[in-house]
Amino acid sequence: MTRESISSIATALVVGGGIGGMATAISLAERGVRVDLIDLDPEWRVYGAGITITGPTLRAYRRLGLLEQIKKAGAITNRTRLFRHDGTHLHDLDEPVIEEGLPATGGIMRPVLHRIMQARVRELEIPVRLGLTVNHLASDASGVDVTFSDGTNGRYDLVAGADSVYSTVRELAFPHMGPAQPTGQGCWRISIRKPPGLDAGEFFLGHDNPCGITACSPDNVYMWMLTRHEPRESFMDEEELHAALKALLADFGGNAGWIRDNMTCEDWINYRPLAAALQPRPWSRGRIVLVGDAVHATTPHLASGAGMAVESGIVLAEELANADTVEAGLAAYEERRFDRCRDVIESSIAIGRLQLEHGPPEEHKALLEGALTRLNAPF
Numbered sequence: 001m002t003r004e005s006i007s008s009i010a011t012a013l014v015v016g017g018g019i020g021g022m023a024t025a026i027s028l029a030e031r032g033v034r035v036d037l038i039d040l041d042p043e044w045r046v047y048g049a050g051i052t053i054t055g056p057t058l059r060a061y062r063r064l065g066l067l068e069q070i071k072k073a074g075a076i077t078n079r080t081r082l083f084r085h086d087g088t089h090l091h092d093l094d095e096p097v098i099e100e101g102l103p104a105t106g107g108i109m110r111p112v113l114h115r116i117m118q119a120r121v122r123e124l125e126i127p128v129r130l131g132l133t134v135n136h137l138a139s140d141a142s143g144v145d146v147t148f149s150d151g152t153n154g155r156y157d158l159v160a161g162a163d164s165v166y167s168t169v170r171e172l173a174f175p176h177m178g179p180a181q182p183t184g185q186g187c188w189r190i191s192i193r194k195p196p197g198l199d200a201g202e203f204f205l206g207h208d209n210p211c212g213i214t215a216c217s218p219d220n221v222y223m224w225m226l227t228r229h230e231p232r233e234s235f236m237d238e239e240e241l242h243a244a245l246k247a248l249l250a251d252f253g254g255n256a257g258w259i260r261d262n263m264t265c266e267d268w269i270n271y272r273p274l275a276a277a278l279q280p281r282p283w284s285r286g287r288i289v290l291v292g293d294a295v296h297a298t299t300p301h302l303a304s305g306a307g308m309a310v311e312s313g314i315v316l317a318e319e320l321a322n323a324d325t326v327e328a329g330l331a332a333y334e335e336r337r338f339d340r341c342r343d344v345i346e347s348s349i350a351i352g353r354l355q356l357e358h359g360p361p362e363e364h365k366a367l368l369e370g371a372l373t374r375l376n377a378p379f
Contacts, residue, residue, distance in 0.1 A: 004321045005032040008329060009157035012036070013146060015134055016163035017044055020292025020309030022117040024160050026064055027317035029124045036154070037121065040163070042131035044118065048110040049189040049268060050222035052201065052214045052300075055098045055105055056375045057307030062102060063314050069116045074108030075215035079200045082365060085207035087253025090361060092200075093369060098376045105201055107214035107222070109191070113306075133163065137172050139286030158326065159288045160316065162309070165275065167294035173285050180275035180297045185352050186229035187300055188245050191268040194221045195255040203368075204256050205361040209248055211256055214303075223259050224300060225249070226355055229273045241269040274299045274352070278345045281338065284330040291316060296341035301348040302371055308344055311379045312337055340379060347371035 010033065014025045017039030025037045053061070053070065061067050080093040095104040121128065129148075136147035137159060144159045161169025165180045194215060203212045211225035225248060236244065242265045249260035263269075279295045292309035299305075316333045323329035351367050 003031045003317075006317065006320045008320060008323065008326045009033055011156045012158040012160060013038070013144070013154065013156040014160045014162055015169050016161065016167075016292070016294070017041070017128065017130075018046070018162065018164060018292070018309075019113070019117065019306045020294075020313055021160075021162035022121055023060075023064060023310040023313030024162055024291050024316060025126050025313075026117070026120055026124060027313050028320075029126050031317050031321050035126050036129065036156070037126050038129045038132045038134075038148070040131065040133045044128070044130050046111050046114040049191040049270065050107050050214055050216035050220070051110045051113060051306055052303035053106045053108060054303050054307060054372065054375065055095065055102060056379070057304065057310065058102055058106065059099055060307055060310040060314060060379070062099070064120070064310065066116055066120060067102075070108055070113065071103065071106070073112050073116065073217070074106050075217055076103040076106040077200045077215065078104040080105060080203065081200050082203050082205060082361070083254050084361065085204045085210075085252050085256070087204075087257060090205070091365060093365075093372070095372070096376070107201070107216040109216045109220065109222075133168050134159075134172065137169065137288055139173070139288050141286075144287045157287065158320075160291050161288065161294050162291040162313070163294055165277070165293040165297040167290065169288065170279070170290055170294050173288045174279070174290065177279045177295075178277070180277035182229065183274045183276055183299055183349060183352050184229055184356055185226050185299070186271055186273045188225040188227065188248070189222055189270045190245060190259065190263060191216075191220060191222045192259055192263055194219055195258040198255050202255055204252060204254065205364050207251060208358060210355055210364070211249075211252070213255055213259070223256065226301075226352070228356060236271065238265055238269070241271060242267075244271075245269055276345050276349055278342050281334060283334045283338075287326060289316065289330050289333070296337070296345060298341075298345045299348045299352055301351040302344055302368070302375065304344050304348075304375060308341055312341075315379065336379075343371070343374055
């Protein structure tokens with residue numbers, strides 16, 4: 001697909017080689033910008049279990065030209081089923097197809113998704129420098145002077161900070177912003193073989209600790225569980241993680257119960273506390289702009305963090321292409337993204353608060369369906 005070129009900038013630096021950073025780099029490069037991409041990890045790795053990909057996220061990946069690769073490497077379904085925690089079926093979520101030929105929902109292993117995006121970065125011949133971040137940024141009317149962490153320097157027409165919830169670019173250039181705030185919940189994740197007969201995404205509600213299962217390939221799933229976060233002085237080792245998650249699943253039936261009964265210490269298990277932040281405006285300062293978790297970090301309740309990051313990378317490039325000046329393009333990007341990202345974050349936090357307060361499954365379902373319906377709107 002031919003993209004309208006960006007005339008206001010010729011060069012850009014994208015800081016952060018995760019989902020949001022790669023989406024931004026790809027979108028800018030496809031519109032004729034010479035992009036450099038840097039990432040702090042010297043091996044450009046990604047850790048983690050699977051990732052749920054909702055219809056809106058699949059739509060964004062279609063805009064990047066990566067939908068077919070994701071469908072081939074992941075698992076696509078057309079419904080999500082709601083259960084009580086004991087395995088009693090409650091309801092199937094209404095998840096209409098939002099574009100012709102676009103699946104309603106699905107999942108993929110996060111490292112696989114990263115490899116698909118990394119392959120596109122290489123195909124576009126975007127230079128990637130690893131083990132590197134920025135130490136100093138100085139923006140003026142025509143560009144940004146950059147000092148890298150290895151002591152080298154560069155100058156770019158635009159710098160996009162997509163360097164995670166712990167963004168260095170945000171710390172350097174946006175003093176009116178702050179770190180993401182804890183929500184009081186933590187998230188458990190386990191990667192495991194697929195339970196027999198599972199053919200849709202599943203949510204288990206009505207328990208202090210709701211959980212869900214997403215198929216990520218023909219043979220594998222990941223399960224998440226949300227709990228009240230209890231701070232600890234030390235990290236849990238693999239055996240502690242296994243024993244703790246197994247105990248948390250004691251009351252569950254259905255496929256969640258199957259995972260409890262079949263999980264072993266060989267299965268990848270992770271726990272982390274949740275935090276979120278919609279950073280205050282403005283999202284740009286001179287020729288420096290923020291994208292993804294650096295500026296709109298959310299929780300996993302709507303499975304939309306990755307989707308929001310991809311959308312933001314696409315929209316940033318679109319608005320720069322549509323505008324006569326960088327300043328106008330950055331303002332249009334922010335205007336187009338702020339309310340949508342706010343809705344995702346506020347809805348996710350509201351669902352988490354309802355879970356902490358042991359709200360009824362029906363109210364949980366209403367919040368979830370309402371937010372997902374709004375997400376279906378064009379971005």
